[in-house]
Amino acid sequence: MQIYFDNAATTPLDPEVIKVMVETMHENFGNPSSIHAHGRQVKTIVEKARKTVANLLHTSPSEIFFTSGGTEADNMAIVRSVIDLGITHAITSPLEHHAVLHTLEELQKEGRIQLNILNVDAKGNVDLEQLEQLLASNPRTFVSLMHANNELGNLTDIQKVAEICHQYNAVYHADTVQTMGHYRHDLSQLKIDFITGAAHKFHGPKGVGFLYINGKNKIKPMIYGGAQERNMRGGTENVYGIVGLAKALELCYNEMEIHQAHIQGIKSYMKEELIKAIPNVSFNGETDPEKSLYTVLNVSFPCTNMADMLLFSLDIEGISCSGGSACSSGSDIGSHVLSAIRASSTRPSVRFSFSKNNTKEEVDIVVNKLKELCNQDVLV
Numbered sequence: 001m002q003i004y005f006d007n008a009a010t011t012p013l014d015p016e017v018i019k020v021m022v023e024t025m026h027e028n029f030g031n032p033s034s035i036h037a038h039g040r041q042v043k044t045i046v047e048k049a050r051k052t053v054a055n056l057l058h059t060s061p062s063e064i065f066f067t068s069g070g071t072e073a074d075n076m077a078i079v080r081s082v083i084d085l086g087i088t089h090a091i092t093s094p095l096e097h098h099a100v101l102h103t104l105e106e107l108q109k110e111g112r113i114q115l116n117i118l119n120v121d122a123k124g125n126v127d128l129e130q131l132e133q134l135l136a137s138n139p140r141t142f143v144s145l146m147h148a149n150n151e152l153g154n155l156t157d158i159q160k161v162a163e164i165c166h167q168y169n170a171v172y173h174a175d176t177v178q179t180m181g182h183y184r185h186d187l188s189q190l191k192i193d194f195i196t197g198a199a200h201k202f203h204g205p206k207g208v209g210f211l212y213i214n215g216k217n218k219i220k221p222m223i224y225g226g227a228q229e230r231n232m233r234g235g236t237e238n239v240y241g242i243v244g245l246a247k248a249l250e251l252c253y254n255e256m257e258i259h260q261a262h263i264q265g266i267k268s269y270m271k272e273e274l275i276k277a278i279p280n281v282s283f284n285g286e287t288d289p290e291k292s293l294y295t296v297l298n299v300s301f302p303c304t305n306m307a308d309m310l311l312f313s314l315d316i317e318g319i320s321c322s323g324g325s326a327c328s329s330g331s332d333i334g335s336h337v338l339s340a341i342r343a344s345s346t347r348p349s350v351r352f353s354f355s356k357n358n359t360k361e362e363v364d365i366v367v368n369k370l371k372e373l374c375n376q377d378v379l380v
Contacts (some may be wrong), residue, residue: 002318014251034236081142092144128164278371
């Protein structure tokens with residue numbers, strides 16, 4: 001039996017998404033930049049998808065720009081803000097995805113910005129008082145703080161952050177890749193400059209995402225070469241991916257409360273069963289449902305002698321999960337997120353992440369296997 005508990009890395013395509021993408025592939029092959037009938041037909045499809053996304057987020061279609069995914073969207077928001085909006089100072093946290101951290105660090109190396117990294121506590125909560133203190137002495141700063149951490153699941157109150165940034169005329173970018181499709185984002189109420197989304201995190205296709213750019217921010221393209229995306233991103237649009245993204249997001253919004261309750265139930269059940277089954281098991285990050293993404297559970301295990309083998313052993317048993325962000329797989333460097341919260345370097349940590357497709361029966365199988373593996377080790 002194959003069990004997939006790595007939905008924070010990517011989610012399986014929803015059958016309805018596959019259906020609409022295949023239909024589009026069969027029936028609409030024109031280039032949306034062409035002025036003839038075939039092109040106009042596809043252009044209409046792309047704009048319909050843009051309108052769907054914009055309506056769900058309560059914003060204007062003119063503020064939604066399709067990209068190749070969350071990484072490109074993050075890079076575009078950060079780099080173009082520094083170049084085009086006169087930004088010389090930036091603030092972020094040590095918990096951000098590398099699409100954000102590495103981009104800001106590179107800009108600092110180039111001498112374009114001064115970068116401040118906020119303090120975080122042992123649970124991974126960002127120090128918002130420090131944020132306000134830094135903004136008070138550095139007006140017109142670029143702030144990048146994610147909505148939910150991809151490894152711990154910690155939620156940041158982006159409404160509060162947006163209000164603080166607005167007070168000090170700061171530019172606020174939130175990586176919402178992990179929460180898009182899982183929480184409702186009302187951009188008519190949220191005073192934010194940029195947010196990002198990636199379709200494959202909410203049962204859409206890989207290789208497509210979007211960037212929301214608040215209309216008051218006038219930035220230039222990252223990719224030149226054509227007038228696509230209203231002159232903001234050169235290159236022929238990924239039509240099938242865009243159609244799949246819009247359909248996936250629409251399905252998520254239509255069924256959100258049902259799936260939230262189901263997935264939160266799976267997460268809570270797994271936490272309870274792990275506590276019963278494995279002495280000294282602990283959890284990284286916030287576990288309060290109000291402060292934690294309901295799709296992610298990061299667990300620290302006492303089986304220290306199996307630190308290098310736990311994920312491998314689970315994989316052999318047909319259980320897919322992660323030791324951190326999948327975007328860092330293959331790296332010899334440990335999780336920068338776990339290092340930032342000073343998690344134990346001797347206890348193996350595993351990120352289990354869930355979707356609407358998972359069941360409590362799968363949790364039982366995984367917990368029993370974890371119990372078996374840890375019993376082969378010396379409990380500490």
